Amino acid sequence: MHSAFVVAPTTAVTPITFATRTTWPELAAKLPPMAQAFATANGLTAKAGSWLALPDTDGGIAQVVFGLEDDTAKHRDLFRAGQLPGLLPPGTYRFANAPHDARLAVLAFALGSYRFGRYRKNETPDVRLVPPDGIDIAEISRMAEAATLARDLINTPSNDMGPEELAQAAKDLAARFGADFSCIVGDDLVQQNFPLIHAVGMASSRAPRLIDFSWGDPSHAKVTLVGKGVCFDTGGLDLKPSSGMLIMKKDMGGAANVLALALMIMDAKLKVRLRVLIPAVENAVAGNAFRPLDIFKSRKGPTVEIGNTDAEGRLVLADALALADEDKPDLLVDLGTLTGAARVALGPELPPFYTNDEDLALDVARCAKEQNDPLWRLPLWAPYDAWLDSKVANINNAPSGGFAGSITCALFLQRFVEEAKSWLHVDIYGWTPSAKPARPEGGECQAARAIYALLSQRYG
Incomplete structure (x- = not known):
């Protein structure tokens, strides 16, 4: 059970009454006269996010x-209760009445309790919640722990979270659930035919690697997760400006969220044969860095011309997806912090997803809404596929022109997936630029809860 919760409290439990501007007058009228006077003296109107003890x-x-927001508000933040751990005095609390969505409010309470304290004392709020009846607290705790894992991995700076450390985090998770773990490191990537992963990572003093672990009954449906693990992205020789490089410790956010998703799947013992693949590299600058217009043969066979060394995420994912596809999984999912174009189109809170499986698309959209884990479908627009053509190789990793960057990235990856029964690609941001209820500034768990909910419904 997550540390934000307590089921059998031994101390007094303070009730939390949820109110809106509309419901507050009626609630206030039922208060004792002294409490009414105190609320009036403090000007309490029950504006969303306001509180009073x-x-x-x-x-x-x-x-x-x-x-809370009124029912008639244009937008109701179903994670509004995530503010509470940062506001309330130490103690144990319970909900006295129902918020807009009690389950999401409980999850928000746990997510809002998160603090990143690896490098300075940053104490987690000493605030506990007695969950309402009917809430699956094991499920909520599982989601909160997964979010903590993803956030911690992303928030850890690259000097302490390189390819080796990311591999160790994956190995620790695999060991916890008895999964079979292996890792291909350095020049062995070339020997075992992962040329694109090696090319992107070879300029770093920290060797690139391909992380691979499997869990579950081999007779169950095959679900394979692939996560982009670029532990720092300078842009390579197509160097990013300092502003663009500033939060590139988050460029392994796809890997972090794949591990969060794997944690939930294994902890819930879903009936799947899970495989997790993470190409872990650092895109560095050195004399042996890969260059614009270099050409490499991919694992799958097609040759790839390097249009831009800063479009490296799709390169490492291409080799990993090719390996995953060889298994012919029932569902192949990849997550990566891939394009600025996705942020321009949809902003930091709404990652686009891509699939040609219409039933899968509907399920993803429904689960994203149910879990308050927003995702928005964009098309694998076939006419743009020609933009990836190269005059000297089979494909270019970064077409010129600048249009539809997230779509062309998805189309690039699609070239490496043929055998999987269904494929889902999500272009996440993995970061909260400014704090919101239940979402502290910094690394963020995106898409993992929605996909976990989908898998739970299909394979629970």
């Missing part, structure tokens, strides 16, 4: 009133 006759806290 109402005193009891002994000077303690009788209850906390917390404001």
Whole structure:
């Protein structure tokens, strides 16, 4: 059970009353006269995100009133309760009435308790919640732990989270659930036919590697997850400006979220044969760095011309997807922090996803909404596939022109997937630029909860 929760409290439990501007007058009228006067004196209107601790006759806290959006509001933040751990005095609390969505409010409470404290003392709020009846607290705790894993991995700077450290995190997770783990390192990538992964990572003093672990009954449906693990991205010889490089420690966000998803799948014991593949590299600058217009043969066979060394994520994913595809999985999912174009189109909170499986697309969209884990479908627009043509190789990794960058990236990856029954590609951001309820600034768990919910419904 997540540390934000307590099921059998041994101390007093303070009620949290949810109110909106509309419901507050009626709720206030039922308060004792002293509490009413206190709320009035403090100007409480139950504006969304506002709160007030109402005193009891002994000077303690009788209850906390917390404001939510009205039902008629243009947008209701179903994670609004994620503000509470950062606001409330230490203690144990319970919901006195129902928020807009009790399950999501409980999850938000746990997600809002997260603090990254590896490098300085940053104490987790000493605030606990007694979950309401009917909430699957094991499921909520599983999701919260997965989010913590993803956030911690992304927030850790690259000097302490290189390819080797990312591999160790994957190995630790695999060991926890008894999964079979292996890792191909350095020049062995060339020997075992992963030329694109090697090309992207060879300029770094930290050897590139391909992380690979498997779990579950081989007779169950094959679900393979591939996560982009670029532990730092300078852009390579097509060097990013300093502003573009600033948060590139998050460029392994796909890998972090794949590990978060794997944690949930294994912890819930879903009936799948899970395989996790993570190409872990650092895109560095050195005399042996790969160059614009270099050409490499991919694992799958087609030759790839390097249009831009800063379009490296799709290169490492291409080899990993080719390996995954050889298994003919029932579902192949890849996550990566791939394009600025996706952010321009949809912003940091709404990652696009791509698939040609219409049933899968509907399920992803529904689960994303149910889990408050937003995703938005963009098309694998076939006419743009010709933009990837090269005059001297089979394909170019970064077509010139600048149009539809997230779509052309998805089309590039699609070239390396043929045998999988269904394929889902998600172009995540993996980062919260400014804090929101339940979403502290920094590394973020994106798409993992939605996909886990889908897998739970299909293979639970």
